[in-house]
Amino acid sequence: MTSTVSPPRFDFIVAKSVKDEIIEQIDRLDPPQQRRVLDFARDLNGRAETLGSATHELRADTQSPRECEMRWLRDHSAALRELAGKWIVLEKDRLVASDASYETARGIATDSGIARPFIIYIPETTDEAFMGL
Amino acid sequence: MSSPFSLLFDHQFRYRSLPGLDPSSLFPALQVSLIGPSGADDLLAIVDTGATYSLFDGRRAKAIGLNLMTGKPIQLSGLSGTLSARLHSVTLEIVGSRLECEVAFSEWGIKRELLGRHDLFSRARFAFREGLSLGYFHPEP
Numbered sequence: 001m002t003s004t005v006s007p008p009r010f011d012f013i014v015a016k017s018v019k020d021e022i023i024e025q026i027d028r029l030d031p032p033q034q035r036r037v038l039d040f041a042r043d044l045n046g047r048a049e050t051l052g053s054a055t056h057e058l059r060a061d062t063q064s065p066r067e068c069e070m071r072w073l074r075d076h077s078a079a080l081r082e083l084a085g086k087w088i089v090l091e092k093d094r095l096v097a098s099d100a101s102y103e104t105a106r107g108i109a110t111d112s113g114i115a116r117p118f119i120i121y122i123p124e125t126t127d128e129a130f131m132g133l
Numbered sequence: 134m135s136s137p138f139s140l141l142f143d144h145q146f147r148y149r150s151l152p153g154l155d156p157s158s159l160f161p162a163l164q165v166s167l168i169g170p171s172g173a174d175d176l177l178a179i180v181d182t183g184a185t186y187s188l189f190d191g192r193r194a195k196a197i198g199l200n201l202m203t204g205k206p207i208q209l210s211g212l213s214g215t216l217s218a219r220l221h222s223v224t225l226e227i228v229g230s231r232l233e234c235e236v237a238f239s240e241w242g243i244k245r246e247l248l249g250r251h252d253l254f255s256r257a258r259f260a261f262r263e264g265l266s267l268g269y270f271h272p273e274p
Contacts, residue, residue, distance in 0.1 A: 021137070062144035062228050062270075064164040066175055073152060073177075080152045102192040106174075116166065118175040121190065123153030123244040 068092040069118045084124045089117045140260065141271065144228045148266035151177070153244065161261055161268040163248065166226035167236075169197025176246055180259055180268065184249030185209070187225070187236040188218065194238045197223070201238055209237060216243070225253065230272035232256045 026037055064070055069090040073080070079095075087105040089097040097108035102119070109117035148159035161180040166173055167189055174193050186209065194201035204219030218237035225232045225248075234252035260269040 061147050064146075064228070066164045069175075070149065070164065070177075074150065077150075077152075077156055084153065102190070103196075106196055116173040116175055118164075120152070120176050121242070121244065125153050 066090075066118050080122055081125055083122045085122070087119055087121050089114070089119045091118065140258070142258070142260060142269035143272065144270040146228075146268045146270065148268065149177075151179070151245070159266045161259075163227055163268075163270070165248065166224075167193060167197060168224040168226060168231075169194070169199050169221075171198030172196050178246040178248045181247040181249055182254075182259070184247045186218070186220070186247075186249045186251045187234060187253055188216075188243065188247045188249065189236060189238050190243050190246060191219065191238040191240050192242070194219075194221065199223075199238070201240070204238065207237060217241075227257070227272070228270060230257070232272065 026034055029037065069092070072090055072093050072095070083098050086098045086100050087102045088095060089105050089109040091109070091114055096112060096114065096117070097105040099105040099108070102121075106117055106119055109119065146161075146163060149162045150156045150158065151160050151162055154160070162177050163180060164175060165178045166175050174197060176189070176193075178187070178189075186207070188209065191201045194204075199221050201219055201221075204221040207218050207220055209216045209218050217240040219240065220235050220237055222233065222235050225234050225236070227248075232253060234256070236252075255274060256272070258271045258274060261267070262269075
């Protein structure tokens with residue numbers, strides 16, 4: 001079950017000659033239909049400028065609703081080493097709780113009014129490569 | 134399907150470094166909302182095409198309204214051994230799309246949480262451009 005209705009934004013062109021095929025198809029259309037294709041292409045170009053496209057320079061990443069928390073994780077690697085072995089709760093750019101107990105850390109968050117906490121476990125830092133389980 | 138063909142995706146995401154792992158290594162990790170009958174957690178999970186099941190720490194189960202041990206028992210085998218887990222149905226919210234999925238909850242603590250194939254990969258599609266550290270998600274098969 002899905003809820004997304006926005007138009008696709010990223011298009012992997014797997015092989016060449018798409019342009020040639022487009023031209024070939026357009027040549028078969030009558031002028032009013034060609035006008036509609038032109039309008040559609042202009043519309044797509046407008047979207048590409050604001051949303052980005054994998055067939056152009058990639059620049060429009062989908063923003064996570066937890067982007068502030070993601071940035072905090074990225075910018076606080078030293079602090080994270082000290083939090084190893086603990087569950088942490090982040091809310092925007094604020095460390096709300098840290099505790100070895102998941103229940104305690106989550107409880108601090110919910111007691112402060114956060115209904116859906118962003119809560120993750122911070123493992124000890126290792127040089128080992130991640131290989132799943 | 135004859136060539137040329139295209140695959141369409143609604144969302145692009147950048148790989149991330151993950152706490153506890155070499156910061157120079159980037160992973161296809163997504164922020165996920167794990168929604169149960171009476172609660173929800175937001176977390177960070179690695180998209181793992183080699184994992185049969187999405188896997189979450191079992192301590193989350195109670196907090197979102199599930200009784201961990203009433204789930205169907207399952208043994209998950211990995212490179213480092215076997216993990217006992219319980220299967221439960223939850224809603225996963227990924228970049229705004231809600232997907233009903235059966236997922237595994239570990240019976241003991243785990244270091245990292247995963248988005249695996251069962252249910253999820255048949256309801257959404259993922260792609261990766263490893264060379265660019267970019268991932269793609271689309272909430273349809």
